[in-house]
Amino acid sequence: MSRKAENWDTSWQKRAADWLRDGTDALDRAMISEMTEAPAVAPEDVPGAADVFEKKVHEDQQKEKAIYQTLHERTMTRGLHHARVLYRVLSILVCIGIILSLLHAVIEMPVFGSPDSPVVNDVSRRYIEDGLKETGAVNIVAGMILDYRAFDTLGESTVLFIASCAVMILLRRDRKRDGMMEKGSLPEDRDIIYEPHFDPILQKSAAFLTPVILLFGVYVVLNGHLSPGGGFSGGAILGAALMLFRNAYGVKNTRRFFTGRTFTTVVFLALLFYAGAKSYVFYTGGNGLESGIPLGTPGAILSSGLILPLDICVGAIVSCTMYTFFALFRRGEV
Amino acid sequence: MTFLTWLLLGFLIVCALSVALTKNLLTSVIILMSYSLIMSVIWILLQSPDLAITEAAVGAGITSVLFFVTLKRIHAIDEDRKDQDEQKS
Numbered sequence: 001m002s003r004k005a006e007n008w009d010t011s012w013q014k015r016a017a018d019w020l021r022d023g024t025d026a027l028d029r030a031m032i033s034e035m036t037e038a039p040a041v042a043p044e045d046v047p048g049a050a051d052v053f054e055k056k057v058h059e060d061q062q063k064e065k066a067i068y069q070t071l072h073e074r075t076m077t078r079g080l081h082h083a084r085v086l087y088r089v090l091s092i093l094v095c096i097g098i099i100l101s102l103l104h105a106v107i108e109m110p111v112f113g114s115p116d117s118p119v120v121n122d123v124s125r126r127y128i129e130d131g132l133k134e135t136g137a138v139n140i141v142a143g144m145i146l147d148y149r150a151f152d153t154l155g156e157s158t159v160l161f162i163a164s165c166a167v168m169i170l171l172r173r174d175r176k177r178d179g180m181m182e183k184g185s186l187p188e189d190r191d192i193i194y195e196p197h198f199d200p201i202l203q204k205s206a207a208f209l210t211p212v213i214l215l216f217g218v219y220v221v222l223n224g225h226l227s228p229g230g231g232f233s234g235g236a237i238l239g240a241a242l243m244l245f246r247n248a249y250g251v252k253n254t255r256r257f258f259t260g261r262t263f264t265t266v267v268f269l270a271l272l273f274y275a276g277a278k279s280y281v282f283y284t285g286g287n288g289l290e291s292g293i294p295l296g297t298p299g300a301i302l303s304s305g306l307i308l309p310l311d312i313c314v315g316a317i318v319s320c321t322m323y324t325f326f327a328l329f330r331r332g333e334v
Numbered sequence: 335m336t337f338l339t340w341l342l343l344g345f346l347i348v349c350a351l352s353v354a355l356t357k358n359l360l361t362s363v364i365i366l367m368s369y370s371l372i373m374s375v376i377w378i379l380l381q382s383p384d385l386a387i388t389e390a391a392v393g394a395g396i397t398s399v400l401f402f403v404t405l406k407r408i409h410a411i412d413e414d415r416k417d418q419d420e421q422k423s
Contacts, residue, residue: 112380141384220387228383236391243399322396329403 019088136296136304137225145230146307146314150278153310156232157274157317161267164321164328173332199248206248213241221315225304231311235318242323251331260333263324270313277306339379345372359410363401370394 074081110117127144135143145153220227221234246254296303327333349369356362370393377386405411 139384141382229387230384233384233387233391236388236396240391240395240399243396325400326396326403329400329407 132298135307136298137307138298139225139227139230141228142225142230142307142311143304146224146310147305150306150310153231153314154274154278157271157314160317160321161271164263164267164324167325167328171328171332202248206244210241210245210248213237213244217241217315217319221311222301222308224311225307226301231314232318234311235315236322238315238319239322239326242319243326246323246327258323260324263320266316266320270316274310274313277310339376342372342376342379346376359405360402363398363405366401367394367398370397 127140127148131140131143131148132138135147137143137147217234217237217240219234220229220237221231224230224234242254242258296305298304302308346369349365349372353362353365353369356365370389373393374386374389377383377389402411
């Protein structure tokens with residue numbers, strides 16, 4: 001006997017084979033249980049030996065029939081069985097193939113920061129050389145996403161809005177329709193009663209952290225055209241601050257300044273302003289550079305034309321959407 | 335490539351693999367959080383601080399919070415705690 005055979009029951013080959021065959025064989029299991037199970041003879045059914053014998057024969061016939069039935073089913077479903085094994089083998093092969101092709105593509109890519117890479121072309125040169133002059137934004141990234149490609153950013157904001165609408169459709173609880181459910185019957189309703197949980201550590205740290213985070217988020221939004229950051233990241237930071245406040249101080253305190261109506265109003269107005277400010281791109285034929293607003297001195301806070309208000313819009317949309325996501329996931333209503 | 339970059343990339347791969355291989359959902363969300371933090375440091379090393387801020391705020395912050403809330407809603411966190419309590423006792 002080899003070692004492999006001794007440890008066969010616990011070896012990885014056995015486990016792999018079992019996994020391929022979708023667990024241990026159903027027929028094997030059935031036969032093993034047949035063999036190990038002691039024949040149970042109920043004591044109250046023993047009026048005579050002949051009866052017991054007949055009963056036993058009958059039971060044996062039943063068992064035999066059952067085994068034949070299993071065999072028959074296995075032959076009928078053999079195609080399915082083979083398909084399952086094929087599926088598993090193929091899934092592994094496809095995985096390995098995708099990994100290898102992706103690795104191959106990575107090897108083929110140019111070295112990071114090399115001047116020969118295809119991303120170094122006229123477009124990026126134009127952005128770097130003329131970006132400051134044309135958009136007035138010191139932060140070239142902000143100039144790109146909110147001026148050259150402002151239409152893309154409008155699409156992104158709309159996607160966020162649609163996503164929050166979808167989350168609302170999926171997760172919002174309609175109290176009127178679910179009228180039979182009394183208030184306080186759901187576990188989410190108990191949150192509003194027992195919130196805030198008066199967790200002193202969370203509340204003290206939130207009291208210290210929330211203003212700082214809010215201030216930092218406002219700074220990131222307002223300085224989007226001057227320093228790294230901008231509407232999206234600043235809005236995400238603001239949303240995180242709102243979540244922290246909500247977790248520490250509860251729904252009632254947050255509802256004082258943020259309800260579902262606030263969300264719809266803010267997001268609708270911001271999207272409307274954004275779309276209005278950038279819709280002239282449709283008429284000018286794609287080149288939406290001239291906004292008529294003076295660009296100002298680069299580096300000043302009131303500079304670079306439309307970028308600052310657009311940043312504020314995107315920040316408002318993103319922060320409200322993030323917080324609404326959280327509230328809807330948490331309770332099913334804002 | 336400096337030593338720090340290689341170290342961070344190694345951490346990144348380890349994190350990504352362990353997210354996929356961890357059985358406990360809460361643990362895998364926390365590992366995903368650390369993955370996002372490492373990724374944001376890598377973005378800074380790649381000289382794109384804009385992406386680093388966004389990755390830290392969205393990837394490490396908001397996505398993880400949403401995952402936590404979802405786990406709480408489907409009672410995955412409570413179940414885990416129950417299991418651990420049973421193991422202890």
